[in-house]
Amino acid sequence: MKKIIITIDGFSSCGKSTLARQLAQKLNYVFIDSGAMYRAVTLYFLRNHINWEKKKDVEKALSEINLSFQYNDQTGRSDIYLNDENVELLVRDMLVSENVSAVSTIREVREFAVAQQQQMGKKKGIVMDGRDIGTTVFPKAELKIFVTADPAVRVERRFKELFEKNPQITIEEVKNNLEMRDYIDSNREVSPLRQAADAIVLDNSNLTRDEQLHKALHWAKEKLQQVQHV
Ligand SMILES: Nc1ncnc2c1ncn2[C@@H]1O[C@H](COP(=O)(O)OP(=O)(O)OP(=O)(O)O)[C@@H](O)[C@H]1O
Numbered sequence: 001m002k003k004i005i006i007t008i009d010g011f012s013s014c015g016k017s018t019l020a021r022q023l024a025q026k027l028n029y030v031f032i033d034s035g036a037m038y039r040a041v042t043l044y045f046l047r048n049h050i051n052w053e054k055k056k057d058v059e060k061a062l063s064e065i066n067l068s069f070q071y072n073d074q075t076g077r078s079d080i081y082l083n084d085e086n087v088e089l090l091v092r093d094m095l096v097s098e099n100v101s102a103v104s105t106i107r108e109v110r111e112f113a114v115a116q117q118q119q120m121g122k123k124k125g126i127v128m129d130g131r132d133i134g135t136t137v138f139p140k141a142e143l144k145i146f147v148t149a150d151p152a153v154r155v156e157r158r159f160k161e162l163f164e165k166n167p168q169i170t171i172e173e174v175k176n177n178l179e180m181r182d183y184i185d186s187n188r189e190v191s192p193l194r195q196a197a198d199a200i201v202l203d204n205s206n207l208t209r210d211e212q213l214h215k216a217l218h219w220a221k222e223k224l225q226q227v228q229h230v
């Protein structure tokens, strides 16, 4: 059976990774959270005090970074590794969230990440979520989904998730971070967050996780049927 590439883009915290992970599981496809790659690069820059305003420092730092995803038996999910260290939890830290969008504006960082993402999709059978997956990484993807949700709903969902790990966190902190990232991501020069012209929009403000999966799975099955006849 022929396989396809599915891209899921959208604003911060609208449920892209949740949907992409579940969809990949149902289809027995690879799931890649491209945001985790930008987060891991940011973690490396912060830890090593890299001055990311300086192109040479960025290039040297990138040459020292190896990113990979490895399956975690305990969680049943793929974790991001930075130079053989599992940093899946560390990259979700607020300090990383505060800096990741600035780091993601850097052309060299994007070229570094995009080249690896395209390599991962060579054999198709992949669901990748992010900001520029349907526009830049896989512009010819068979199925592109652009997820949206009401900003207040997005803040509430992310707050609920982070509060469980850190009861000190405030809703203002979460709201400011989402707004800042959405602004930088949408306004950067290289590969800004955009809805691809051929993407299907999925507003999940009032949908459960199961309902959004059901819709996406329906679109994926339709696409799969079409490509078998080509
Ligand atoms: N339909 C839904 N209803 C309620 N909560 C949801 C729904 N979809 C996802 N969530 C929850 O919302 C939060 C954000 O989801 P997720 O991490 O998948 O978003 P994202 O778009 O990948 O975010 P980011 O780009 O910021 O990493 C998570 O806590 C997730 O469990």
Ligand SMILES: Nc1ccn([C@@H]2O[C@H](COP(=O)(O)O)[C@@H](O)[C@H]2O)c(=O)n1
Pocket: 012, 013, 034, 035, 036, 038, 039, 100, 101, 102, 104, 129, 130, 131, 132, 133, 181, 182, 185
């Ligand atoms: N394709 C992508 C994916 C992510 N980014 C940047 O990384 C940040 C974190 O991503 P999450 O999906 O984990 O929220 C995001 O805010 C972007 O700045 C990107 O540029 N391109």
